[in-house]
Amino acid sequence: xxxxxxxxxxxxxxxxxxxxxxxxxxxxxxxxxxxxxxxxxxxxxxxxxxxxxxxxxxxxxxxxxxxxxxxxxxxxxxxxxxxxxxxxxxxxxxxxxxxxxxxxxxxxxxxxxxxxxxxxxxxxxxxxxxxxxxxxxxxxxxxxxxxxxxxxxxxxxxxxxxxxxxxxxxxxxxxxxxxxxxxxxxxxxxxxxxxxxxxxxxxxx
Amino acid sequence: xxxxxxxxxxxxxxxxxxxxxxxxxxxxxxxxxxxxxxxxxxxxxxxxxxxxxxxxxxxxxxxxxxxxxxxxxxxxxxxxxxxxxxxxxxxxxxxxxxxxxxxxxxxxxxxxxxxxxxxxxxxxxxxxxxxxxxxxxxxxxxxxxxxxxxxxxxxxxxxxxxxxxxxxxxxxxxxxxxxxxxxxxxxxxxxxxxxxxxxxxxxxxxxxxxxxxxxxxxxxxxxxxxxxxxxxxxxxxxxxxxxxxxxxxxxxxxxxxxxxxxxxxxxxxxxxxxxxxxxxxxxxxxxxxxxxxxxxxxxxxxxxxxxxxxxxxxxxxxxxxxxxxxxxxxxxxxxxxxxxxxxxxxxxxxxxxxxxxxxxxxxxxxxxxxxxxxxxxxxxxxxxxxxxxxxxxxxxxxxxxxxxxxxxxxxxxxxxxxxxxxxxxxxxxxxxxxxxxxxxxxxxxxxxxxxxxxxxxxxxxxxxxxxxxxxxxxxxxxxxxxxxxxxxxxxxxxxxxxxxxxxxxxxxxxxxxxxxxxxxxxxxxxxxxxxxxxxxxxxxxxxxxxxxxxxxxxxxxxxxxxxxxxxxxxxxxxxxxxxxxxxxx
Numbered sequence: 001x002x003x004x005x006x007x008x009x010x011x012x013x014x015x016x017x018x019x020x021x022x023x024x025x026x027x028x029x030x031x032x033x034x035x036x037x038x039x040x041x042x043x044x045x046x047x048x049x050x051x052x053x054x055x056x057x058x059x060x061x062x063x064x065x066x067x068x069x070x071x072x073x074x075x076x077x078x079x080x081x082x083x084x085x086x087x088x089x090x091x092x093x094x095x096x097x098x099x100x101x102x103x104x105x106x107x108x109x110x111x112x113x114x115x116x117x118x119x120x121x122x123x124x125x126x127x128x129x130x131x132x133x134x135x136x137x138x139x140x141x142x143x144x145x146x147x148x149x150x151x152x153x154x155x156x157x158x159x160x161x162x163x164x165x166x167x168x169x170x171x172x173x174x175x176x177x178x179x180x181x182x183x184x185x186x187x188x189x190x191x192x193x194x195x196x197x198x199x200x201x202x203x204x205x
Numbered sequence: 206x207x208x209x210x211x212x213x214x215x216x217x218x219x220x221x222x223x224x225x226x227x228x229x230x231x232x233x234x235x236x237x238x239x240x241x242x243x244x245x246x247x248x249x250x251x252x253x254x255x256x257x258x259x260x261x262x263x264x265x266x267x268x269x270x271x272x273x274x275x276x277x278x279x280x281x282x283x284x285x286x287x288x289x290x291x292x293x294x295x296x297x298x299x300x301x302x303x304x305x306x307x308x309x310x311x312x313x314x315x316x317x318x319x320x321x322x323x324x325x326x327x328x329x330x331x332x333x334x335x336x337x338x339x340x341x342x343x344x345x346x347x348x349x350x351x352x353x354x355x356x357x358x359x360x361x362x363x364x365x366x367x368x369x370x371x372x373x374x375x376x377x378x379x380x381x382x383x384x385x386x387x388x389x390x391x392x393x394x395x396x397x398x399x400x401x402x403x404x405x406x407x408x409x410x411x412x413x414x415x416x417x418x419x420x421x422x423x424x425x426x427x428x429x430x431x432x433x434x435x436x437x438x439x440x441x442x443x444x445x446x447x448x449x450x451x452x453x454x455x456x457x458x459x460x461x462x463x464x465x466x467x468x469x470x471x472x473x474x475x476x477x478x479x480x481x482x483x484x485x486x487x488x489x490x491x492x493x494x495x496x497x498x499x500x501x502x503x504x505x506x507x508x509x510x511x512x513x514x515x516x517x518x519x520x521x522x523x524x525x526x527x528x529x530x531x532x533x534x535x536x537x538x539x540x541x542x543x544x545x546x547x548x549x550x551x552x553x554x555x556x557x558x559x560x561x562x563x564x565x566x567x568x569x570x571x572x573x574x575x576x577x578x579x580x581x582x583x584x585x586x587x588x589x590x591x592x593x594x595x596x597x598x599x600x601x602x603x604x605x606x607x608x609x610x611x612x613x614x615x616x617x618x619x620x621x622x623x624x625x626x627x628x629x630x631x632x633x634x635x636x637x638x639x640x641x642x643x644x645x646x647x648x649x650x651x652x653x654x655x656x657x658x659x660x661x662x663x664x665x666x667x668x669x670x671x672x673x674x675x676x677x678x679x680x681x682x683x684x685x686x687x688x689x690x691x692x693x694x695x696x697x698x699x700x701x702x703x704x705x706x707x708x709x710x711x712x713x714x715x716x717x718x719x720x721x722x723x724x725x726x727x728x729x730x731x732x733x734x735x736x737x738x739x740x741x742x743x744x745x746x747x748x749x750x751x752x753x754x755x756x757x758x759x760x761x762x763x764x765x766x767x768x769x770x771x772x773x774x775x776x777x778x779x780x781x782x783x784x785x786x787x788x789x790x
Contacts, residue, residue, distance in 0.1 A: 077628045083637065095269070102274040104297040140629055147627055169623045173636075174263035174270070182633070183640055185618055187583025188260055191449035194435075195581050196407020 009149045013157070016125035061100040061109070065132075066116050067093055072132050073119065076139045077168040084181035087172050095171035108163070115160025122157065211484045213517045217243040218785065220504050220519035222489045222534065225338030227754035228525035229467030229475075230771045233384075234778035235523075236480035240785070243517060244472065245487040245506060247526075248316075248334030253341060253468070257310055257460040259451035263618070270309050270455070275299040278307035279318070284329050284716040289677070290322035290666065303331045305342070305721070310457035314341055320669040325660075325677030329718035330529065336485055337467040338527065339721065340767070342458045345465070345586050346611060347387050347432035347768040349378050353396040353597065354762035361596065361605045364654050367759040368731045368740035369773075371398065377772040385465045385771075386434025388447075388586065392427050397592050397764070403436040406585045411571040411614040411644040411705075415589070418703030424594050429587025429611075432465040432768065443469035449584040452618045464586060486510050490672050492522050492538040492547055492750070499542055501750045507670050521749045521781060521790055525774070528558075528755040529660055532726035533675050535737075535752070536662050548727065548744035548752070553737050555661055557728050559654040559761040561720035562685045564713045565692035566610070566647030568621070569705035574642035579616055582641065588613025591646060591699075593763055595691070604687040606653065608763045610696065612646025621645070622708075644705060648692035651763045653684050654725050679717055689714050722766055727756040742777040749790040753777055 062070055074087035074096070087093075100109055119142070123131040126145075127138045134142070146161035153159055172178040179185045218240040221228045228244060235242050263269040272278060277298035279291055284304070287294060295301050306315040316332045323330060333339045353360065355367040355374075375398070381387075382401040389402040405428045408416065416426040437446035447463035462469040475481040491505040493516065503518035524531045532555045538547035546554055593607035620636050621643040663676040693712040700707050730736025733745035742757045744750040753774040755766050784790050 078633050079630050081630055081633065083634075086633075099274075104274055143628060150626075165628055170269065173619055173623065176262075176264050179262070179264070179618065182637060183616070183620055184579045185583075185616065186579055186581035187450075187616070187618060188262070188452055189450055189584075191581075191584060194405075194407045194449050194585060197410040197413045198407070 007145050007148070009145060009152060009155070009158075012125070012145075013155065016121050059101065061097045061112075062093070066113075067097065068132055069116055069119065069130075070096060072139065073143075073164055074168040074171070076136075076143055077165055078172045085177045087168050090172050090175035090177040092168050092171035092175070095175070096167050099167065111156065111160055111163060114156050115164065118157040118160065211243070211482050213515055217241050217482070217517070217519040219243070219521040219523055219781075220245065220517055221523045221525055222492075222504060223247075223338065223525035223527060223530070223754065224336050224472060224483075224485075225333075225467055225525065225527060225754070226340050226343075226767050226770050227774050228523075229337070229340070229471030230381075230774040231523050231525055231751075231753050231778050232475040232481055233471040234775050235782060236475040236478045238778075238782035239480065240782060241480055241482075242475075243482045243484065243519065245489060245504060245517075246334075246336050246338075246483070246485045247488045247509060248336065248338075248485065249313075249509075250336040250483075250485045251313055253335075253337070253458070253466075254460045256313055257341070257458045259455075259457060259460040266309055268309055272302075272307055272309060272312055276302065276306075276312055278302040279304050279329070281716060284327055288327060289324055290318070290674075292319040292322060304329055304719070305331045305456065308456035310455070311342055314458075321674075322666055322668060323675045323677060324663045324666050325675075326679050327716055328677050328679060329716040330723075331718070331721045332527070332530070336472070336483075340465065340467040340470075342456070343432075343464075343466075343767060344611075344765070345429075345431040345433055346590065346765040347389075347400070347430050347465075348590070348764035349398045349400060349772075350374075350762050350764055350769050351396050351398050354760065354764070357606070357760055357762075361600075363605055365728070365730055365735070365759050368729050368736075373740075374769075374772050374776060377776045378768065380775055381768060381771045384438075384440075385432060385470050386436070386438050386444075387430060387768075388428070388433055388435045389430035390428045392425060392592075394425065394592060396597055400430065400768075402430075403434060405435070406431070406587070408589060409580065409582050409615045411574060411642065412589050412612075414571055415591075415612075415644065415699065415703045415705070419591070419699045422594075422699070422702060424699065425592045426589050427592065429585070429590055429613075431586035433459075433463050433586040434465075435463075441470065441474060443473050447586060452583050453586050454583065454613070454617055487515070488670050488672070489526065489534055490537060490670070492524070492534060494538070494540050494542060494547065494747075496540070496542060499747065501547070501747055507672075509670065512670070521751065521785060523778075523781075524750070524752040525754045528723040528726050528758075529675060531752055531754055531756045532558075532660055533662070533673075535727065537673065543746070548737055548746050548750055550746050551734055551737060553656075553728065553735065555726050556656045556659040557654045557725045557759075558658045558660060558679055558723065559652045559725040559758070560718070561649040561722045561761060561763065561765075562608075562652050562681055562689060562714060563647055563649050563720045564711065564715035565689050565696065566612075566645065566711050567693075567696035567700050567707060568643065568645035568709040569700045569707045570639060570642045571614070571644060572642070572704075572706050576638040577641055580641045582613075582615025583617055585613075587611070588615075589646075594695075595688075601691070603691065604684045606651040606684070606688070606760075606763065608648045608650030608688060608692055610646040610648050610692075612644065614644030616641045643708075644700075646696060647711075648689075648696065649720060649722075649763055649765070650685065650688045650692060651761050652681060654728070654760045655682065660726065681714065681717060686714065722755075722761065724755040724758040724761045724766060727752045728759050729757050730759065741780040742773060743781070751777055751781055
């Protein structure tokens with residue numbers, strides 16, 4: 001699969017839903033129990049949540065495997081680069097977990113559980129691997145399929161992508177890394193004098 | 206928790222209902238005349254600095270500055286598809302707020318919609334029941350009206366002229382400027398008179414580009430005229446000058462009170478005179494009337510916490526509960542003498558309801574700023590104001606009256622442009638590089654005052670305190686929709702003239718009420734048959750009753766109303782004190 005090949009998302013999803021372990025029509029049911037592979041991925045992941053979080057793991061929304069998957073998904077949305085850390089360093093998955101854990105919106109919770117499941121079904125279909133085990137290029141290719149079909153809001157995986165991006169963006173740009181390292185935000189401090197265009201040099205170089 | 210008891214057995218010189226811009230100003234002026242005043246506020250006295258926390262970083266907030274999960278604020282879509290009262294359908298949320306309440310810093314300031322239901326047509330009614338009301342969270346744009354507004358009927362034939370002219374109110378605008386502080390730049394515009402300004406904020410580079418770009422079209426962009434003290438106020442120990450700190454764009458308020466709010470600007474200094482008594486948690490249900498004289502005798506109110514009823518007596522009653530609440534209270538105050546409600550022999554109470562229409566606007570990028578090092582654009586009380594240009598010298602063929610734009614640009618704590626398509630490394634870089642280049646503005650236009658836009662009491666629905674709710678009959682009309690079309694077109698044409706890359710043009714008209722500038726439900730006028738109040742905001746029918754908030758407006762103009770509410774109120778209260786002294790009330 002290449003990001004450049006045109007994808008027929010509706011055609012493809014019939015295929016992957018057929019070949020996935022779950023039966024057709026179950027796509028709106030909650031996430032099935034963890035697969036052995038996903039558990040393995042979570043426990044071996046270097047980016048596993050800190051010990052303080054583990055102590056409260058009973059209260060978490062995501063299972064360890066789901067948490068690892070959300071970390072990789074959010075990092076694919078906003079990756080680390082030479083300028084600053086990405087969503088993983090900014091602990092965006094912890095933020096999303098908190099929002100969902102506290103949420104009163106059962107539809108939102110169901111969308112996340114279903115969306116994470118569909119991501120792995122899609123990843124198996126296109127790449128023969130779970131998302132966590134796929135290469136960075138394959139991960140990008142998979143999310144590109146969804147990003148290119150954002151108008152198909154009837155599909156739960158598309159709605160999930162929109163929600164994933166929205167919450168990753170919110171979590172990242174309200175984090176220390178997002179505000180200070182990435183955007184180098186200059187405000188929220190006491191000034192002697194207002195600054196304006198004159199103080200900052202002409203607009204054009 | 207019960208209120209500390211105030212003496213309700215004595216007869217006050219004046220009782221004021223409401224502690225926002227109008228009630229605070231009435232308290233200031235009347236106590237400075239030596240009157241003994243009781244101020245009633247329906248809401249609590251909040252520990253406001255703890256609520257606002259203007260410099261809190263999102264990552265230090267339990268919910269990144271958003272509402273806690275047990276609370277919900279209504280969205281544009283919800284206002285569009287649902288009808289008031291807005292309680293049903295949101296059972297999962299413990300608290301339900303108007304759209305503005307989508308922030309952790311406002312959750313205790315704006316009311317819970319369920320406790321305060323209303324019915325009728327859709328309306329984004331923002332109410333703040335706490336000491337100071339909406340002045341705790343206002344947008345701070347402090348503009349004067351001119352004779353283009355006061356004498357608008359003379360100019361275009363529509364509606365009514367105000368019973369005052371600019372010359373009569375100008376000295377009171379000056380008093381408000383000096384007492385409360387305002388920043389801005391003199392422009393010498395006949396349709397938007399200058400204030401006595403303190404040190405102005407500065408425009409940033411994209412804003413300068415726009416200002417220059419529209420000059421050739423004869424249009425004017427000026428620094429945001431903010432009701433903020435930038436130089437400090439020697440006579441007020443409760444307010445600091447503006448230090449350009451804090452993310453002023455955030456939905457919240459100013460916890461050092463550089464931005465005007467009624468408690469620190471007006472009420473605390475009034476209490477220091479020893480002439481003001483304050484009772485919060487006091488929900489007025491009726492203005493009582495002396496059946497012998499026909500005059501107002503006081504206020505019947507319920508304690509919002511204990512539900513106990515009280516009555517208090519005063520020589521003068523001043524209604525300042527906000528435009529719609531004041532109309533509601535007059536309509537609630539029915540008696541044998543006044544079967545249609547108090548001060549309502551004209552039948553105009555609740556009618557001629559007007560405001561500002563908003564929504565259309567434009568967002569763009571200054572291409573020469575893309576990829577530049579991050580700039581400091583935040584912390585200013587506001588960006589810019591682009592003044593009215595329609596129906597001044599030339600008559601527009603499609604609509605009467607005018608509109609102005611509020612806008613800003615540059616870096617914000619939360620970057621603009623995250624709705625950019627895509628994801629990944631290129632998305633991240635694009636957001637970073639564009640963050641300082643964004644510029645946007647939205648229009649505020651005059652909604653015509655029309656008798657058929659009105660509120661009345663709902664025959665069935667009551668609020669938490671058993672007081673009948675308002676029923677709305679209010680819709681934007683053709684003039685507003687034609688004006689909104691023009692707003693969108695001129696916004697785009699001006700961004701094009703400035704050479705900006707246009708990212709988004711919006712023609713969407715937001716729900717009625719969105720501007721939070723509701724006005725006109727007890728208008729002033731010289732004719733008691735077609736108006737509720739005279740030029741001193743005094744009831745034509747009941748001489749010792751004054752209504753000093755936005756309900757007195759004859760039309761909405763397109764300028765933000767707070768400064769005019771306070772200037773009118775100051776003038777009216779000077780008159781009131783004089784008349785009281787003469788024994789005429």
